[in-house]
Amino acid sequence: MRIVDICEVTKPISSPIRNAYIDFSKMTASLVAVVTDVVRDGHRVVGYGFNSNGRYGQGGLIRERFRGRVLEAEPASLLNDEGTNLDAHRIWAAMMQNEKPGGHGERSVAVGTIDMAVWDAIAKIEGKPLFRLLAERKGVEANPRVFVYAAGGYYYPGKDDSALRKEMRGYLDRGYNVVKMKIGGATLAEDQRRIEAVLAEIDGEAQLAVDANGRFDLETAIAYAKMLREYPLFWYEEIGDPLDYQLQAAMAEFYPGPMATGENLFSHQDARNLIRYGGMRPDRDWLQFDCALSYGLVEYLRTLDVLDELGWSPSRCIPHGGHQMSLNIAAGLGLGGNESYPDLFQPYGGFPDGVAVSDGHIVIPELPGIGFEGKSDLIKVMHDLAR
């Protein structure tokens, strides 16, 4: 049993949307296939992965460093003790040889993308859904019913409040009961008007989260906190620079409601620093680490261990990224839910065909691997890369 190739293609996921920090006009994602020599049901097992939006495709790093380290490793050294399957932790260690600690940036995206494909292959080799495999290994009960919320509400050329309201109404019509919109890309007064428009539209049928994408300095963060705390928001997200733990810690004094952050922290060490120094409150705040951007599930398992040591339940995690990998982690390991972008970043985001949101939840179907084979538009581009 061995990995015979790792293929990568960088795909556009561009759109005219804008958050408080970046526009998505040139956004890309890496699509990866980990090709094995294992045959199941008459087909070669191929695992697939991709990185989520916000960071760009990582073809350069994947081709120059990480692919070669896996393919050059002694194949038996990448298997479990019994030799019956790939071992994601050993593959991770092979990828990360000769990498110094710290400075977690784009490298974590390249590794996370390959790691997703490795886990897809492992679960397919075992012939089960990844969420079942994760629950089994952890000795816990899987729960395929997962909370999902609708992320959108971007700034968009020519988009007025009525278009924003219509977008949010569309999410409610599709079964969501939490929606998210961007703030910090306009003046405070304009953002307040947009928030009030959305709250009038959803009118108690759903809750609203707001996301500043790390835009605010302390003064602006506090000014917004004073405005936002007058509304019953689901959360106030990524207020200041993701690595400014002191700013995050200071916000508790001004914002009693739930806050969320973590999508731009890419290692268990950074996650630990957030918990140690960021003043996050385990009874109400939310953690959004996204394995696809942060060295994959092998690293995410370390992050969950760190959270456990520091008194945080996995149920406080609702990852960024809107991909099926985090849905599996949520169902298998008891996370609080997952992000979803109903109208964006297709075909990568979303759920297998026929899965509908009801009362803010979906039920993951029982498909081997991560479940990409159940999403026809996605599996088509994956098969174009390798099958």
Ligand SMILES: O=C([O-])CC(=O)C(=O)O
């Ligand atoms: O706009 C983005 O970069 C995505 C984001 O923050 C989120 O989904 O929370």
Ligand SMILES: [Mg+2]
């Ligand atoms: Mg965000």
